[in-house]
Amino acid sequence: QSALTQPRSVSGSPGQSVTISCTGTSSDVGYYDYVSWYQQYPGKAPKVMMSNVNKRPSGVPDRFSGSKSGNTASLTISGLQAEDEADYYCCSYVGRYSYVFGTGTKVTVL
Amino acid sequence: QITLKESGPTRVNPTQTLTLTCTFSGFSLSSTRVGVAWIRQPPGEALEWLALIYWDDDKRYSPSLKSRLTVTKDTSKNQVVLTMTNMDPVDTATYYCAHIMVSFGGVEADDAFDIWGQGTMVTVSS
16 A cells, blocks of 8 residues: 655644645545554654544643544644644554555644 | 563664564553554654554554565563564664554554554664
């Protein structure tokens, strides 16, 4: 399966909202509600920020939210903060107990 | 508290076989709906899902690497082992193992890689 498509970068000023898209196909993102999102700082392991499209794990700030429409899932960061500057990856279940990651998005806080 | 840690060689020669071990604690890989995945990340590049082994010993592999990968588990040692044959410089990457609990048998779960190891960097070079 091919990697999910994400914008290479998005940016915003502190306090603003940014949305990261994750585009797949009708066989993965469009078919299953098993889309997750990960935040990764340089040199660190990824951390889960969202599961099952819009379920926020304990400890993740509520300024992070997830959604899905058709073959595209999205992660929105509202009230952007300096600490949100990181790389973000989406991941989708693709059936047959297998998964695929997205191409990754660098979020820059201006 | 769930923890995972990867171990193995930091350098392998081209054409050699890589063997990585994921040693974990805080959960049992014999518990229903539990899995351990391997994910890698070349320097400056994106994450790539490689393989996943489930509580029932079901094993799944990335289609593009399936012929080169084998994943096994030793439940008594709390370990998962990944082998990758015919290593090439393009396989240079940080390799992570991660815990997942999946929806199964009508029971919903997060279906996300919720706990990751710190990763181990592997360089393929002669």
